[in-house]
Amino acid sequence: MGMDSFFPRRERSSAVSPVSGFRTDAPLLRVRDLTVGFPLRGDSRHMGMAVDGVNFTLRRGAVLCLVGESGCGKSVTALSLLRLLPSPPAVILRGSAHFEGQDLLTASEAELRHIRGNRVGMVFQDPMTALNPVMRVGRQMTEGLRLHRRLSASAAKEAAERILAGVGIADPAARIFDFPHQMSGGMRQRVMIGMAIACDPDMLIADEPTTALDVTVQKRILDLLRVRIAVSGSALLLITHDFGVVAQIADDVAVMYAGRIVERGAAAAVLAGPAHPYTVGLLRSRPGMRERKHRLEAIPGAVPGLWSRPAGCAFHPRCSGARAICAREEPPFFAARSDKGGVFAAFLPPETSDSGWRYCRCWLAEGMRIDKSAET
Numbered sequence: 001m002g003m004d005s006f007f008p009r010r011e012r013s014s015a016v017s018p019v020s021g022f023r024t025d026a027p028l029l030r031v032r033d034l035t036v037g038f039p040l041r042g043d044s045r046h047m048g049m050a051v052d053g054v055n056f057t058l059r060r061g062a063v064l065c066l067v068g069e070s071g072c073g074k075s076v077t078a079l080s081l082l083r084l085l086p087s088p089p090a091v092i093l094r095g096s097a098h099f100e101g102q103d104l105l106t107a108s109e110a111e112l113r114h115i116r117g118n119r120v121g122m123v124f125q126d127p128m129t130a131l132n133p134v135m136r137v138g139r140q141m142t143e144g145l146r147l148h149r150r151l152s153a154s155a156a157k158e159a160a161e162r163i164l165a166g167v168g169i170a171d172p173a174a175r176i177f178d179f180p181h182q183m184s185g186g187m188r189q190r191v192m193i194g195m196a197i198a199c200d201p202d203m204l205i206a207d208e209p210t211t212a213l214d215v216t217v218q219k220r221i222l223d224l225l226r227v228r229i230a231v232s233g234s235a236l237l238l239i240t241h242d243f244g245v246v247a248q249i250a251d252d253v254a255v256m257y258a259g260r261i262v263e264r265g266a267a268a269a270v271l272a273g274p275a276h277p278y279t280v281g282l283l284r285s286r287p288g289m290r291e292r293k294h295r296l297e298a299i300p301g302a303v304p305g306l307w308s309r310p311a312g313c314a315f316h317p318r319c320s321g322a323r324a325i326c327a328r329e330e331p332p333f334f335a336a337r338s339d340k341g342g343v344f345a346a347f348l349p350p351e352t353s354d355s356g357w358r359y360c361r362c363w364l365a366e367g368m369r370i371d372k373s374a375e376t
Contacts, residue, residue: 028203028235029058029081034095034105036073036080040307042089048306050076052259054095058203061229063236065246065267067282068256071303074239075125077256078205080105081237082116099203118148121196123206125239127188131180138176141195148199163194168220185212193221200232207239222249243286247271255279258304258314265358269338275360275368277319313363321364331363338370 034054040046051073058064066074079085081097081104097104099120104112116122124130132140141163142156151159157176164172167190180188189212196204204225210218226249229236240246246253250267255276263276274280281299301318304310310317316326336342338358344365358370 027057027059028100029237030096030098031056031081032096032098034077034080034097035093036076036085037091037093038089038306039091044091046307047091047093049259049309050090050306051080054256054259054261056254056261056264058235058237060202060233060235062251063226063229063238063249065238065240065250065253066256067240067243067246067253069241069282069303071305072256073259074256075207076259078122078207078237078239081205082120082122083107083112084122114148117144117196117201118199119202121199121201121204123192123196123204123209125207127192127212128185130192131188133180135179136176137178137180137183137191141176141191141198144195144199159198160194163198164191166224167191167194168217186214186217189213190217190221193225197225197228201234203235203237204229205237205239208241209238210240210242210245218245219248225249243271243283255282258309259306260314260361261359262315262361263359265338266356269358269370273370275344275358275365275370276315276362277321277364278315281318313361315362323363325363329363331361331365333359333361334365334368335359336368336370342370344368344370 032055034051035049036051037047037049040048054073054077056064066077068074076085076090080092083092083104092105095105099115102111104115107115131137138157138160141160142153145151145156145159146153160176161172164175169175169187169190175183175187183191189209193206193209196206206225210221213221222245225236228234238245238249246267252265253267253270254261254264255270255278256262257278263270263274263279270279271283274283278299281297284297285299287296299318304314310327312325312327312329313319313322313331316322319326333347334344335347336344336358337356344358344360344367346366347359
């Protein structure tokens with residue numbers, strides 16, 4: 001089934017390249033200094049930073065993966081972009097998230113209602129609770145199509161059936177009348193993905209979208225998302241803890257720890273030559289096909305709590321290479337021109353979306369040379 005048959009096509013308002021089919025002159029999403037806190041027992045004087053100064057850029061036709069352990073701030077980052085966090089207790093303290101020039105963090109509720117589910121689709125983390133348990137799946141899928149695309153009831157139902165078939169649900173004409181409890185977790189996960197892409201959004205935010213899927217369905221869904229992005233010129237912000245998923249689909253990767261991005265760059269480059277000890281530890285904890293391990297390596301300790309962050313580098317209590325300075329001073333970002341085999345140096349110029357740059361927030365990275373062979 002072709003991609004054009006999954007959902008009604010949206011007319012893209014931005015100028016597009018005749019070669020690639022998507023816009024290349026400006027980023028789709030630019031997030032700067034995003035900071036989100038939670039007060040301790042409601043006391044704003046003791047604010048725990050779930051997201052602390054996060055910066056990234058997402059361009060059309062690209063997939064950016066946010067990676068890290070649970071509790072590192074990935075989901076809070078995603079939910080903050082569409083202002084879906086309950087407030088209180090969550091407080092967006094500062095920052096901006098410009099989506100094609102419009103700051104989502106200052107947009108009105110009416111503007112956000114037009115954007116959510118329409119221009120920006122969201123796949124929530126837990127499919128077991130994200131669907132309304134007392135509404136049939138079909139009604140939940142057609143609601144957005146009728147609201148945002150102005151489809152008739154019959155046209156929306158036909159579109160929903162095509163989307164369910166596209167995400168691998170058999171007999172969609174019958175399953176569309178199911179309640180969520182009549183579906184398995186994997187089927188509910190695919191329904192959530194179908195709902196998110198139904199209105200052909202410019203950007204898709206997917207929070208652990210493949211955790212409830214077996215490996216064959218997972219590959220099908222990842223291929224579907226990758227093809228859709230290439231064809232439509234949309235973009236994907238994917239949250240995952242699985243570097244196998246990163247290797248399959250990502251263009252760029254940002255590794256988060258304790259609310260901050262600690263390493264960022266082209267996915268192939270980061271996977272081949274990680275610079276931050278945390279990224280190294282995450283990669284070493286994965287089982288590999290090429291080597292046998294009697295026991296998987298693990299990073300000692302755990303991610304610090306919101307109100308118990310250590311001084312200096314938040315990762316230093318778990319880092320085997322930590323120096324004295326790591327416990328005293330928070331490291332800045334160091335940057336290197338990775339496609340030229342550069343050396344990490346203090347990061348001074350404005351952050352760029354150029355995938356030829358690597359960024360690392362670690363004192364050990366200063367002066368480290370990027371192995372150019374790892375980039376190819």
